[in-house]
Amino acid sequence: MLCSEEMSPRVILFFANFFLSVLTALSVYVLLPFLSTLMPIAYTGLVVAGGGLAAIILFPFMPRLVARYGAQKLALIFAFVEMVTLFVLAAAPGAVASVLLVITMIMVQPFVSYELDLLLEATGAKEGSTGRVRTAFLTAWNIGGFITPLLIGALLANSDVYGRVFIAAAAAAIPFIVLFATRRLPSGEVPQPSHMKDTLTCILHNRDLAAVSAGHIILWFFYVWAPLYIPIYLHSVLGFSWMDLGWIFSLMLIPYVLIEYPAGWVADRFIGDKELMLAGFLVAGSALASISLLKSSSSLILILCILIISRCGAALIESMTEGHFFRRVSEKDINSVSFFRAAWPLAYIIAPLIGSTILFFGSYQLFFIITGAFVAIAGSIATLLVKDFR
Numbered sequence: 001m002l003c004s005e006e007m008s009p010r011v012i013l014f015f016a017n018f019f020l021s022v023l024t025a026l027s028v029y030v031l032l033p034f035l036s037t038l039m040p041i042a043y044t045g046l047v048v049a050g051g052g053l054a055a056i057i058l059f060p061f062m063p064r065l066v067a068r069y070g071a072q073k074l075a076l077i078f079a080f081v082e083m084v085t086l087f088v089l090a091a092a093p094g095a096v097a098s099v100l101l102v103i104t105m106i107m108v109q110p111f112v113s114y115e116l117d118l119l120l121e122a123t124g125a126k127e128g129s130t131g132r133v134r135t136a137f138l139t140a141w142n143i144g145g146f147i148t149p150l151l152i153g154a155l156l157a158n159s160d161v162y163g164r165v166f167i168a169a170a171a172a173a174i175p176f177i178v179l180f181a182t183r184r185l186p187s188g189e190v191p192q193p194s195h196m197k198d199t200l201t202c203i204l205h206n207r208d209l210a211a212v213s214a215g216h217i218i219l220w221f222f223y224v225w226a227p228l229y230i231p232i233y234l235h236s237v238l239g240f241s242w243m244d245l246g247w248i249f250s251l252m253l254i255p256y257v258l259i260e261y262p263a264g265w266v267a268d269r270f271i272g273d274k275e276l277m278l279a280g281f282l283v284a285g286s287a288l289a290s291i292s293l294l295k296s297s298s299s300l301i302l303i304l305c306i307l308i309i310s311r312c313g314a315a316l317i318e319s320m321t322e323g324h325f326f327r328r329v330s331e332k333d334i335n336s337v338s339f340f341r342a343a344w345p346l347a348y349i350i351a352p353l354i355g356s357t358i359l360f361f362g363s364y365q366l367f368f369i370i371t372g373a374f375v376a377i378a379g380s381i382a383t384l385l386v387k388d389f390r
Contacts, residue, residue: 009185010123010133014140016075017116019176021144023082024109025227026169029152029249032232034162035102038095041232042359045352047099048228051106052348058107059342062114070187071122075115076180079173082108086170090163110344117337121326122186134322135264142256142315149253153246160242203339209328211385213340215277216321218379220347222284222314225371229355230291233364234303238296248300252307259312260319267323277320278383284313285376292368317379324386 035044065074082105089101120137155164203209231249234240267273287310294303329336358367 008123009183010120012179012183012185013116013120013123014137016176016179017137018140018144019172019179020079020109020112020116021141022148022172023086023169023176025145025148026152026165026172027086027105028227029149029231030156030162030165031102032228033160033236035099036232036236037160037162038098041236042356045354045356045359047102048106048224048352049349049356050099051103052345052350052352054103054107055110055345056342056349058111059114059338059345062111062338066115066118071115071118072180072185072187075112075119076177078108078112078115079176079180082112083170083173083177086166086173090166090170092163106348107345110341113344114338114341117341119185119187121337132261132264132268134326135260135319138260138318138322139257142253142260146250146253146257149246149249151246152249153243156242156246203336207385208387209325209336211382211387212321212324212328213343215281215317215379215382215386216325216340217343217347218281218375218382219314219317219321220343221351221371222288222317222375224347224351225355225367226288226310226314228352229364229367230307233291233368234294237364238294238298240296240300240303244300248304248307251304252311255308255312255315256318259315263316263319264323267320273320273324274383274386276316277324277386278380280313280316280318280320281379281383282313282376284310284317285372285374285379287313287372288375289369289372291372292365 031048032041032044035047039047062074085101085104085108089098089105092098093101120133123133151168152165155168156162203213231245234245235242263276267276287306290306294306325340329340354371355367358370
């Protein structure tokens, strides 16, 4: 039914983004707790950074691969690699093999997202509807993220057998692969990639694109710090069960489903992106810093409120940075899209190294204070440099 002729290419991509979200969220939430069974927690960030480094090294080759093979074929290949990697990881092949598999898993995920970006842009959204199309695409991702923590809570209700979660993540790749193997999507005009150095120079000399790209990178710092370090802090340090954390993490994602599309609509029609982006950074950063105040005696409702507030801010940032950037570029500018999507692996290099450094010399409380302050302050500075379109 998913692949019927009546289903538009854009809807196909929304479904694909949903399944990619399920796959990614399942693996990310349990990643540090899983790695902490193999090594000290302070070293786990180095493994995550290894995956980000591998992706950054390969990202400059993506535009030419797209020009040669097409975004759909590459998305299908990367999704298959991700599925196989997760199935093997679930078999608990040993510490060294597990580390290499985790690096591969982290490396491949942003490549799949990048190909989906190009395919969505090729569907030809009009300038005045860019915000709504992009936020609808993000909403599909966020619905997947909403149901995933409940699944984690059910899978880990009796014991921390993380292999079950990796199997579920691998299974989520199967419908993605079926969608892309059975339905041909529009690819737009054949892109002509330029040198990445020229693209980087162009973006850095465009204050608006540079600012929104910086804001997007800061958002991805939040997306590394929050889902990696909050679960292990609440579960392994404060002692909350995965059953409790499952429904808490699910409810905390409601703002993404409820806020992003209306925010894109408001930005398209009324106030633009800048004000909402600024509010998002201040809210997300403050909430992340307030995690440092939680204790093992803290109520679940208090934890839930803080996490929901943090995601309200992140939802505003995500919808505004995505909409603003893709108003300025098209799928033909694949180098710019590549640069924008490189925020994902770049954050996976830098943010875990920062986390490991803080945990080497300090505490979780210090970690959340420093990272929350960074998101609020650095994000606000980047936002003030954005040139609003209204």
